[in-house]
Amino acid sequence: MVYEFRLPDIGEGVAQGEVVKWHVKVGDTVKEDQPLLSVLTDKANVEIPSPASGVVTAIHAKEGEMIKVGGLLVTIEAKEAAPRAAAPPPVPPLPALSPFQPSVQRNAPADRVISTPAVRRRAAELGVGLESVRGTGPGGRVTEADLENHVKDKGAAAAAPVPAARPPLLVTPKEHPLQERIPIRGIRRTIAEHMALTMQKTAHYTYVEEIDVTELVRVREHAKKRFEESGVPLSYLAFIVKSAVEALKVHPYLNAMIDDEKGEIVVCHYYNIGIATATPDGLIVSVIKDADKKSIGSIAREIQDLASRGKAGKLAREEMTGSTFTITSLGALGGLLATPILNYPEVAILGVHKIERRPICLPDGNIATPYMMNLSLTLDHRVIDGYEGAQFIVSIKSRLEDPHQLLLELR
16 A cells, blocks of 8 residues: 655654655665654654555655654555554654743644644634744744734735835856855754744843852862762862752742743742753753752762763753753863853853963952853843842852862762
């Protein structure tokens, strides 16, 4: 029988995916459960298996094309009379760039507009067909704001004078022989779309403070010997994670997210710290869950484990979702200052910069050369004002400049 295989429902909140790579071509004979193609969603890179054995007679989606759940992928002349329904494939890792996703309608037909019941009711009240509204929500979902903007734009367009035709270009742009054009696909597309959404949605600003970490350097050098014996490196990042968690307890609005559709601030009373990590394929964010319940020793072990498995592409999806606050660090390459981009819809992200000796003038006029480090904190001004952001950094600073209190829980 001829079997038309469509993109299955591959996870909660996933409405569409990008065809990253086909593993078969027309004319190939495939077996049941053999990988057909790789599909990239905003949550994971998924291998889609064949639901039946047979011959591939047609491929309906190109690499780089976005396909909605239910969209036609491939036609197989199946050897079995009734191939079984494809089960959701195992999910290998990819960056969890959005830890908080409003719900979307699942199992929707490819030609049906994705939206919430409330938006559909409002569209009916306004007499607007949702198929004419451009959706900006996850998976192309039409939000209430999209609907209202469509109505406003339609009214403005009706009242506006028709502009004069633009004169034609005198010169048609041509590709330069030394230029290389690379399609924005895969992880890079996911990162690009998420960063653009962040810059569009948030009112971000960055606050920077320098910290004397001389005592932290001394304490860490002394304590790391205990960890080296068990094969676990004690990084400065473990101290920073612990300090950030304690500061978040004092300033809970930084451990929050914004639900733009509902117009609500979602304050989280749990502490899942995202760690941005560079991998050969792009940036991922692994998550230390319930970091407030873990010692520096436990955090250090988890940082090493998540980083090594993340670079090898072996993290599970749940290990890259659910962060409430993110930390990004380039270690020794951290530079002096940067403006981290928020991990939307989170409202705060902490940038960690390199530790180095710097000459400073003491109150008595003498010159000292302590170990110094800069922290840059990017915040969403819709939720966090500058004063509270400064207080948060001060709270972290006090703990990093006197790290002994953090070591009380070292084990």
